[in-house]
Amino acid sequence: MSAYPIAIYGNGLFQDGYPNPPIAYDVQVEQLNAGITTVILWSIHIHAGGDLYLNDTLFVSDGQIQYATDGKSGVNPDFPRLITSLMTGGSVKDLLVSVGAWGTTSDFSAWLAARDQVKTNLGVLQSTFGVTGVDFDYESQDGYTSADQSMIVALTLDVGSLGLFATYCPYTATDFWTGCLTAVYQQNNQQQIVRLMNLQCYAGGSGNSPTDWARAVQNTPDTGVADAYAFIVPGYAVIGADGGDPASLEQTFAGLAGIGITGGFLWNSGGIWATEASEGQGAPLPSDYAQAITNGLGASAKASAKA
Template identity: 75%
Template sequence: MSAYPIAIYGNGLFQDGYPTPPVPYATQAQQLNQGVTTVILWSIHIHDGGDLYLNDTLFVSKGQIQYATDGSSGVNPDYPALVKQLMSGGSVRDLLVSVGAWGTTSDFTAWLGAREQVKANLAVLQAAFGITGVDFDYEGVYGNDAQNMIVTLTLDVGSLGLYATYCPYTADSFWTGCLADVYAQNGQRQIVKWMNLQCYAGGANNSPTQWAQAVQQTPDTGVTDPYAFIVPGYAVEGAQGEGPSSIQQAFAQLAGTGITGGFLWNSSGIFSTEPGGGPTPADYAEAINAGLNASTSARATVDA
């Protein structure tokens, strides 16, 4: 049974390089479906008033998806067909949008200031593309005000029938505090399905098992399997990271610990190196499976 999730951050997916990407968009969708289970559109930036941008491109404004009409403004007009292809008949079964990035705490304060409009815009993506969740890539000041903000926004995500994932690289007590508060304020039901733990760049020294222990030691989070709840991620070639063999070795160190999946940072790194003979998404997905020995050890779906 395959590891779950095998997630990838889709850096400007189906938009990066528009209209002439290094790997054709339809080929990208096909390749992702050869082992990746979860695609996370990165990064959604939220501007004052609640407009959603995919990186620097206006994506959703006032409840309307903005498609390019002149080749420069709005997203790829083929986006609906590409997402349909992505979600049909292959390994991909989850499609999330990720809010934030390093140095973009304004995404979250803008979201807090326009909660109803952001909910309406997320609902448009839910209806149009079938998104299943929202990833929180908050990398800023960690304190009570920030925790209250993240909890409030997580509850908004849950009110849409979506789940959340958190993408931390530091401050484990902050994130476990968010989990406990969400659980308490949501009638003892957890909205956060897993944590995408950054094990590269600023999180290069993170220990997934230590983060699992931090979740395990925090009372009343609603997380039933703390080790499966932690999904470690590593950077790929083309994104200041390593190739499949190194990533397989990293996951081999976690085999048998209860860690059941992993994520890749990021798609544009893979697609930038692939034309020169670099590895495909399937090669990286197989590396995660092989490292965790998932082909011979059945692993249950992560469910917080």
């Protein structure tokens, strides 16, 4: 079992490949519950009027979960059982939904235009599946403006009004995201809704330094963040998602050991299961990556014990 908080972005979780996934859905549940502590359902897209889609599949409309009746439209009807099993079967403690992705800023403008309906639909995910938070994967392709910041802050406040927490998933624009933190804190009676920053350290964020981001948060006044280093959760891609194997991940986190980073995330489940399906026994599982993060972050403790 992992000694640190470890999240994974569940790429089309329990939906990709429906009804014939590369790895059986019940096996996916078992594998996640052997070390992963937080599952982030990726990606929720918001259409005009506030409907929620899980990738390209209609998920929630007018306050109702849309289940497939013909094997084509709507989500896997076994979703409730699988989520219940996921949340009661082992290491997984939190379930988030992530809104957005690269090239989908329209999700957020659609959200802003239908805030009441989106709140209703998010509330349905909360009451039906026990969703505890919303992840903001806002990736602008034409800069980050003050209007963008006002939008993100308003939507974060909506999430907080439901009793949910938020996480931000940036890969660039440090000042923009720390500004969002300050504005949320000020407008929410000095209560911070954002629990963590899931920092992308892959693809466009491959050059990111978790230390630099932690210092940026630490040096920004009035964010309501007590521990800036624990607030930054660096994430890295896995094999099958243009990333590395558990050994390379362990080495990366060993380089972060002792500075105050307390967890990490994996990008993404789809890569792991595609690799497992193609390579078979011996391919790395979520638990292998989770253990690699634990081993890496524990490196400083092991070194101290030997001294």
